[in-house]
Amino acid sequence: MTDVEHFEILAFPGAVVAPGGWEALAHVADHHADGLLHVPMEGGVVLHASTSGPIEPLSSAPGTVPTGQIGWIEQSDGLVTLGAAVPPGVLTSHMARMLDVIDTPIVLCTDRVLHITDLDEHIAEQVVRVLAPLGLVFDANSPLLTEF
Numbered sequence: 001m002t003d004v005e006h007f008e009i010l011a012f013p014g015a016v017v018a019p020g021g022w023e024a025l026a027h028v029a030d031h032h033a034d035g036l037l038h039v040p041m042e043g044g045v046v047l048h049a050s051t052s053g054p055i056e057p058l059s060s061a062p063g064t065v066p067t068g069q070i071g072w073i074e075q076s077d078g079l080v081t082l083g084a085a086v087p088p089g090v091l092t093s094h095m096a097r098m099l100d101v102i103d104t105p106i107v108l109c110t111d112r113v114l115h116i117t118d119l120d121e122h123i124a125e126q127v128v129r130v131l132a133p134l135g136l137v138f139d140a141n142s143p144l145l146t147e148f
Contacts, residue, residue, distance in 0.1 A: 008032075008046060008047045009044060009045075009046050010025055010028060010037070010044075010045045010046060010047050011025070011044050011045040011108055012043075012044050012108075013040075013042050013043025013044040013108055013109075013110065014043055014044075014066060014107070014108060014109070015044065015107075015108050016105045016106065016107050016108075017045075017099075017105070017106045017107075017108065018105055019100065019102075019103045019104060019105070020100065021100070022096040022097060022099040022100035022106070023096070023097060023100045025037055025045060025093075025096050026093035026094075026096035026097045026100070027093075028047060029047060029092075029093045029096065030093050032047060033047045033048055035092055035093040035094075036048070036090055036091070036092060036093070037090070037091040037092075037093070037096055038089055038090055038091075039086045039089050039090070039091060039108070039112045039114070040089060040112070041089070041110065041111060041112055042110060043068075043108045043109055043110045043111075044108050045091075045108060066107060066109045066110070066115065067109060067110050067111070068083060068085070068109035068110050068111035068112065068113025068114075068115070069083045069109075069113065069115070069140075070083040070084070070085050070113060070137065070138065070139070070140040070145075071083050071138055071139065071140050072124070072138075073115070075117075075118070079117075079118050079119055079120060080119045080120070080121055080124040081115050081116065081117045081118070081119070082115070082116040082119060082124055082127055082128065082138060083109075083113050083114075083115055083116075083138070083140075084113065084114045084115075084116060084131060084136040084137065084138055085111070085112055085113050085136065085137040085138075085142075085144075085145055086112045086113070086114065086135075086136060086137075087112065087135070087137055087144045087145055088135075089112050092134075094134070095131070095134050095135065095136070098130065098131060098134060099114070099116070099131075102116060102119075102123075102127055104116060104117055104118050104119060105117050105118065114136075
C-alpha cells in the first residue's frame with residue numbers, strides 16, 4: 001500500500017484533551033506529519049499526514065463546541081481558565097508537549113482557541129510566561145491575531 005497525503009482528525013472540535021493526550025498527539029505528528037498539528041477555525045486538531053492508512057482519533061465528537069474566548073477567565077471555583085489562541089493554526093510537537101506538562105484538561109474551542117482549564121493563579125501566570133514566547137496568544141487585542 002502506498003502513502004497518501006490527507007488530513008486526519010485527531011481530536012474533534014469541542015473535545016477535551018486530558019493530561020497525557022498532548023504527548024500522544026505530538027508523537028503522531030512527529031511520525032506522520034513533520035511534527036506539525038493543525039488547529040482549524042472550527043476547532044479540533046487535525047494532521048496533514050502521509051500515511052498508508054487511517055489514524056484513530058484520540059477523542060470522540062462532543063455535542064457542542066465552545067466559542068473560543070482569549071485571555072484570563074475566572075472560574076466559579078476560584079481557579080482560572082486561560083484562553084490561548086493559535087494564530088497561524090499550527091502547533092509544533094514541542095508546543096504540544098509543553099501543553100502536556102501543564103497536566104490539566106484542555107478544551108478545543110472554535111476560532112483556533114484552546115481553553116487551558118482548572119489552573120490556580122500562580123500556575124496560570126507561569127503558563128503564560130512559558131507558552132506566549134512559543135507562539136500562543138493570551139491577549140485578545142494582540143496584533144498577532146489579525147495577521148492570520
